[in-house]
Amino acid sequence: MSITSTVMSAPHVLETGRDVRLYARSHPCPNTSGLAPTYLQANLLILPSKYASDFRLLCARNPVPCPLIAESSAPGKWDSIRSYLPGLDGEAILTDVDMRNDAPKYNVYKDSKLVKFGCSNIMDDWTDDHVAFLIGCSFSFESSLTKAGLPPLHIIMKRNVPMYRTSIPLCPAGVFTGSTFVVSMRPYKASDIPSVRNVTRAFSTTHGEPIAWGWDAVKVLCIEDLDSPQWGDVPITQDGVPLGILSGDDELVPVFWGCGVTPQEAVMRTNLQGVIMAHTPGHMLLLDCKDSEIVA
CATH class of the missing domain: 3.40.1640.10 (PSTPO5379-like)
Structure with a gap:
């Protein structure tokens, strides 16, 4: 990509x-x-x-x-x-x-x-x-993040948010079985994550606060390659460097939210x-x- x-x-x-x-x-x-x-x-x-x-x-x-x-x-x-x-x-x-x-x-x-x-x-x-x-x-809480001085990086860079398949199973319902969460990702400084959680927690009808964050979360969610999202754009820093190169650096870490592409993934499965x-x-x-x- x-x-x-x-x-x-x-x-x-x-x-x-x-x-x-x-x-x-x-x-x-x-x-x-x-x-x-x-x-x-x-x-x-x-x-x-x-x-x-x-x-x-x-x-x-x-x-x-x-x-x-x-x-x-x-x-x-x-x-x-x-x-x-x-x-x-x-x-x-x-x-x-x-x-x-x-x-x-x-x-x-x-x-x-x-x-x-x-x-x-x-x-x-x-x-x-x-x-x-x-x-x-989750686009619906991005204005509040920006107002709080926490603008998502993909907006600054004029890109589409990256989205990934995960290993988190959905609770099945009727014909909808065997599917997993899709997540969107916005990177933040590790020190900003408490504020990011506080801003987005109030938006329960638009996914709410993040479900996982940090470099360990990439493995926990079974995301194979952070720089190869299934949907959206490759995440990059403001210097144009693929985010995955910074793995392990707390200056910028991946933060993951539930994503409404999940139903499309459920249809495919x-x-x-x-x-x-x-x-x-x-x-x-x-x-x-x-x-x-x-x-x-």
């Missing part, structure tokens, strides 16, 4: 979640980390309705990697949702939306096999039987039949509510 950033430029007018959605309907759009600061971002997974109840149970049993925010108001509804966030109804979370077209990029799976990667919309794949699920995204759709990792659906509305 190239160390060159995959981030594209976007207009500075993308200040709200709605701005990003409307722009994404008709323009190429970058990965969404750092866009519309303070507005929540969501992972998207779209399933045939026969799998909906099992997926709700998967989220309930695995709330750290799969915090469920909302779902389609009824099968086939791509323009309205019902909320699982306390105190926020569906219209407070998302209005004027087309979930088939408002994420910057999508993946499409057929019979659990990836058949389309990074497509601009899923208009031809959506049916009246599909149910869209919105899962919390489960023999689900039919067409399943999702956002392309790093290219989230922007919402209308703000991070301040979901802080615990």
Whole structure:
């Protein structure tokens, strides 16, 4: 994987979640980390309705990697949702939306096999039987980290956050068995980790505080190569050096959070039949509510 950033430029007018959605309907759009600061971002997974109840149970049993925010108001509804966030109804979370077209990029799976990667919309794949699920995204607490003087390095470097498969098993639910956590990684000074934990702990609906940190965590999570993430960009320092070269140095250590790509990994490991759709990792659906509305 190239160390060159995959981030594209976007207009500075993308200040709200709605701005990003409307722009994404008709323009190429970058990965969404750092866009519309303070507005929540969501992972998207779209399933045939026969799998909906099992997926709700998967989220309930695995709330750290799969915090469920909302779902389609009824099968086939791509323009309205019902909320699982306390105190926020569906219209407070998302209005004027087309979930088939408002994420910057999508993946499409057929019979659990990836058949389309990074497509601009899923208009031809959506049916009246599909149910869209919105899962919390760790991009949603990055504004608070930045405000606290702890900006994530991938934002500074204008890159996509790296994401990794791990060995941590998910609690199974119905058809969803045999899968593991996916984690996102943001490096910090070892001395900053207590502050990072304090800032992100309040965001339980967007993965909350990190689940592991430090160089030993790479082995504990069974990540084979920190410089070869399964999704996102290779992590680099501000000097452009791959992060893995610093192994053992407390000046900059990897910090890992649960990641909403976990449901896509669960789909890949489960023999689900039919067409399943999702956002392309790093290219989230922007919402209308703000991070301040979901802080615990």
